Amino acid sequence: MKPCRSMLYIPGDSPGMIQHAPVFGADSILLDLEDAVALTEKDAARKMVACYLKYYDFKNLIVTVRVNGADTEFFDDDLKEIIPCAPAAIRIPKCNGPQDVLAADRKIEALEKENSIPVGTVRIHAMIETAVGLENAYLIASACPRVQALTLGGQDLTADMGVQKTKEGWELFYARSRVVVAARAAGVDVYDTVWADISDKEGLLKESKLIVNLGFTGKAAIHPDQIETIHQAFMPNEKEFRKAARVMEAAENAKKEGKGVISVDGKMVDAPVVARARHLLELADLYGFERSGS
Amino acid sequence: MDMSVNSLGRSVPMYLPGVGHFSPYTSPFAMLGKPAASAAPMQLRRPMPARSKVVADIEKAVELSGLKDGMTISFHHHLRNGDAVIPMVLGVLQKMGFKNLTFAPSSIPDAHDCIADYIRSGLITRLYTSGVRGELGKLLSAGEINIPVVIRSHGGRARAIEEGSISIDVAFLAAPACDCLGNITGHTGPSACGSLGYAITDSKYARYVVAITDNLVEYPLHPKISIPQHFVDSVVCIDSLGDPKKIATGAARITRNPVDLRIAKDSFRLMKASGIVEPGFSFQMGVGGASLAVAKYLEEYMKEKGICGSFGLGGVGGYMASMLEEGLFSTVFDVQSFDSAVTKSMTENPNHIEIDASWYANPFNAGCLVHNLDCVILAALEVDTDFNVNVLTGNDGVLRGASGGHQDTAAGAKLSIVVAPSFRGGVPSIKDKVTTVTTPGETVDAIVTERGICINPAREDLLASALKAGLPVADITELKKEVEKLTGIPHPAEYDYDKVVAVVEYRDGTLIDTVYGRK
Numbered sequence: 001m002k003p004c005r006s007m008l009y010i011p012g013d014s015p016g017m018i019q020h021a022p023v024f025g026a027d028s029i030l031l032d033l034e035d036a037v038a039l040t041e042k043d044a045a046r047k048m049v050a051c052y053l054k055y056y057d058f059k060n061l062i063v064t065v066r067v068n069g070a071d072t073e074f075f076d077d078d079l080k081e082i083i084p085c086a087p088a089a090i091r092i093p094k095c096n097g098p099q100d101v102l103a104a105d106r107k108i109e110a111l112e113k114e115n116s117i118p119v120g121t122v123r124i125h126a127m128i129e130t131a132v133g134l135e136n137a138y139l140i141a142s143a144c145p146r147v148q149a150l151t152l153g154g155q156d157l158t159a160d161m162g163v164q165k166t167k168e169g170w171e172l173f174y175a176r177s178r179v180v181v182a183a184r185a186a187g188v189d190v191y192d193t194v195w196a197d198i199s200d201k202e203g204l205l206k207e208s209k210l211i212v213n214l215g216f217t218g219k220a221a222i223h224p225d226q227i228e229t230i231h232q233a234f235m236p237n238e239k240e241f242r243k244a245a246r247v248m249e250a251a252e253n254a255k256k257e258g259k260g261v262i263s264v265d266g267k268m269v270d271a272p273v274v275a276r277a278r279h280l281l282e283l284a285d286l287y288g289f290e291r292s293g294s
Numbered sequence: 295m296d297m298s299v300n301s302l303g304r305s306v307p308m309y310l311p312g313v314g315h316f317s318p319y320t321s322p323f324a325m326l327g328k329p330a331a332s333a334a335p336m337q338l339r340r341p342m343p344a345r346s347k348v349v350a351d352i353e354k355a356v357e358l359s360g361l362k363d364g365m366t367i368s369f370h371h372h373l374r375n376g377d378a379v380i381p382m383v384l385g386v387l388q389k390m391g392f393k394n395l396t397f398a399p400s401s402i403p404d405a406h407d408c409i410a411d412y413i414r415s416g417l418i419t420r421l422y423t424s425g426v427r428g429e430l431g432k433l434l435s436a437g438e439i440n441i442p443v444v445i446r447s448h449g450g451r452a453r454a455i456e457e458g459s460i461s462i463d464v465a466f467l468a469a470p471a472c473d474c475l476g477n478i479t480g481h482t483g484p485s486a487c488g489s490l491g492y493a494i495t496d497s498k499y500a501r502y503v504v505a506i507t508d509n510l511v512e513y514p515l516h517p518k519i520s521i522p523q524h525f526v527d528s529v530v531c532i533d534s535l536g537d538p539k540k541i542a543t544g545a546a547r548i549t550r551n552p553v554d555l556r557i558a559k560d561s562f563r564l565m566k567a568s569g570i571v572e573p574g575f576s577f578q579m580g581v582g583g584a585s586l587a588v589a590k591y592l593e594e595y596m597k598e599k600g601i602c603g604s605f606g607l608g609g610v611g612g613y614m615a616s617m618l619e620e621g622l623f624s625t626v627f628d629v630q631s632f633d634s635a636v637t638k639s640m641t642e643n644p645n646h647i648e649i650d651a652s653w654y655a656n657p658f659n660a661g662c663l664v665h666n667l668d669c670v671i672l673a674a675l676e677v678d679t680d681f682n683v684n685v686l687t688g689n690d691g692v693l694r695g696a697s698g699g700h701q702d703t704a705a706g707a708k709l710s711i712v713v714a715p716s717f718r719g720g721v722p723s724i725k726d727k728v729t730t731v732t733t734p735g736e737t738v739d740a741i742v743t744e745r746g747i748c749i750n751p752a753r754e755d756l757l758a759s760a761l762k763a764g765l766p767v768a769d770i771t772e773l774k775k776e777v778e779k780l781t782g783i784p785h786p787a788e789y790d791y792d793k794v795v796a797v798v799e800y801r802d803g804t805l806i807d808t809v810y811g812r813k
Contacts, residue, residue, distance in 0.1 A: 019780065020553055023744045057779075198550070224552035288764060 005030045005234040008221045011036035012045035024224035028062035046081045053085035062158035081112035089123040097136045097142035105144045129153025130160045141186030150183040154193030180215040192219040208233030216243040235279045306805035313442045316805045322705045325802035334458030337501045348529045352386045355528040360500040365463035366396040370493035375756040376406040376540030379468040396420040400492035435692040437811020443796035449655025449702035450801040455499045459573020465500035467493045468535045472507035473515040476526025481641045483509035486534035488631020490520040494650035497525040505529045542634035556744045560586030567763035574604045578670040581611035581632045584713040585671045589613045596622045615639035629654040655702035664706030674714045676728045682734030684728035691787035704737040716743040716777045724774040731807040788813040
């Protein structure tokens with residue numbers, strides 16, 4: 001699967017935005033049925049998102065849907081309407097422990113079977129946005145194979161922690177680190193929370209670079225204008241790219257020659273380094289890096 | 295009506311009763327590169343020396359002007375929707391019993407629905423303008439009122455005045471600052487509007503010029519004079535030229551609309567790919583939506599690369615004025631200012647130069663500025679697969695736009711980019727044939743939508759550059775089909791082809807299209 005650096009939030013009750021989703025250059029979108037939709041509009045938004053999923057050509061966008069929480073009256077209806085449309089993933093808000101994920105997994109599986117969709121097609125993105133959820137992050141990430149990613153919900157988490165969300169983001173530093181480690185340990189992707197100040201691109205770039213360095217695989221965007229900045233942060237630098245190319249070349253040669261040991265620039269490299277190199281080259285492809293001459 | 299088909303396949307009349315004969319459009323530069331044509335004479339006057347030209351009121355000025363039924367009156371539209379002068383003067387003329395006048399303003403502000411009433415009353419029986427909107431557009435497009443209407447671009451109007459196709463008898467010029475002998479500027483005063491570019495042309499050629507001011511200043515007006523006293527016959531003082539808030543609006547901000555921003559970004563990337571953004575480059579943009587947003591990306595790039603352009607041109611808004619201030623252009627030529635920030639720049643920055651409509655865009659002079667443009671960004675109501683552009687009529691065929699400098703700048707610029715969302719309100723913007731051609735596709739190099747960049751097949755070099763830069767190039771016919779998958783294909787409006795509502799001139803005076811009454 002191609003790297004998914006950006007995930008653009010689009011309110012589920014905004015047809016004007018949904019119809020333009022493929023033109024903004026995001027790697028993925030999240031059609032939101034939860035916080036972006038007023039209580040009185042939940043039904044309408046759910047039906048509209050389902051219609052778009054069924055009939056609209058999102059081109060090569062990865063389309064995910066955030067449903068309302070399992071503790072709301074909307075959760076079951078959301079799943080019943082959306083799962084038959086087989087989006088790439090469902091984002092489950094406020095996952096406090098593996099039981100939340102497993103409960104959703106069972107419901108999704110039943111709906112997949114009911115609708116003749118191969119079981120496991122619709123993945124789960126589990127939102128970590130409570131202190132208890134953070135403590136259980138690894139258990140959530142590894143609860144079942146359907147989990148594809150952890151996503152950090154900064155606004156709700158800071159509220160739950162009783163602290164202010166700041167631009168500097170130190171209040172989220174531990175949470176970010178914890179979520180990344182949990183996701184990496186479970187072998188799933190991990191998305192960072194949104195940057196709320198649309199006009200502050202410098203701040204967004206700084207935060208995006210930070211989360212890239214922490215190990216996040218993607219970041220949420222609340223405005224299309226943020227996508228390019230997020231992608232800028234994920235761009236490998238020339239030196240990293242060249243080294244990754246050499247690692248992959250060495251790995252391919254070693255495979256051909258049946259060697260178990262890979263050596264680059266006179267140093268041994270092991271499997272995680274090769275995996276990172278592969279990821280960097282996939283990223284580099286998105287930026288049009290030329291591999292020749294590497 | 296004797297009709298002919300022009301080179302774009304559009305039927306146009308050869309003769310318009312009460313106006314005269316026309317030729318069909320053939321190609322953008324067909325009328326250029328030829329021996330000089332004769333021009334309208336400039337009016338000589340022989341008044342007795344006077345120390346003041348101030349008269350009691352508009353009625354008195356009208357009496358002195360010798361205005362008679364059947365004559366031509368002109369106005370400028372620099373006060374935009376804040377203008378109170380046009381309705382005021384027309385009200386006086388109506389009260390004085392005039393009829394059968396040719397109304398020839400540089401354009402008609404959106405708010406002036408009263409013009410429809412004066413057409414109904416018979417005060418106005420011919421209309422020459424750049425654009426028509428609102429109630430007036432609906433009235434004319436209904437085909438119920440049979441008066442000849444000629445739509446001209448800003449450059450085309452200057453040409454028509456200078457060659458005598460529009461012979462202005464009396465010009466009523468709103469004057470934000472004026473002295474007792476008629477020196478005028480738009481730079482200062484409670485109703486300051488910036489450039490008086492269109493009014494300057496009228497003042498030079500009108501048989502009689504009335505300055506109407508709410509700001510009579512001590513003689514001589516200083517430090518800048520836009521229209522000198524030797525072109526002005528009478529001065530009338532009134533309480534107010536209009537609503538200053540609507541005359542000098544705040545500077546237009548860069549849009550946050552993500553579709554417009556996407557279009558703007560791709561337009562800028564195309565400019566960059568074309569290699570045109572280099573030191574000494576010249577540029578014109580619009581003052582809203584995607585067109586203005588291009589400036590945001592251009593500004594960042596010019597700053598980063600240390601590029602100083604030669605000149606900015608327009609239709610100038612606050613953003614262009616700030617780019618001048620930042621040293622990104624050495625000069626701004628301003629025929630029409632759009633907001634209050636521009637007025638300040640005109641007053642304080644000697645490199646912000648007021649120009650008249652002829653200098654701006656008249657194709658029949660020794661060198662208009664649009665012919666020196668490297669790049670222009672233009673908006674559109676509709677485009678078609680031949681790259682023709684419509685900025686005059688809506689999808690329903692009703693007059694609701696203005697030709698402005700569109701066809702002038704598209705013809706003159708080395709790179710003319712038309713920006714448009716691929717659909718608006720569920721209606722696709724790309725048609726097989728635009729409702730009305732105002733700018734011929736031969737002068738449009740690219741159409742940029744949020745769903746792709748369409749490059750005119752005649753510009754193979756530009757296509758190669760765009761592809762090399764990895765831009766999202768789309769075939770216009772394919773893009774049209776893609777958009778129609780979303781929107782469906784609207785039923786075309788139906789017209790009564792016996793009712794010619796307006797003719798649309800190309801900048802050289804040939805007819806490029808005809809607007810018909812709706813069925």
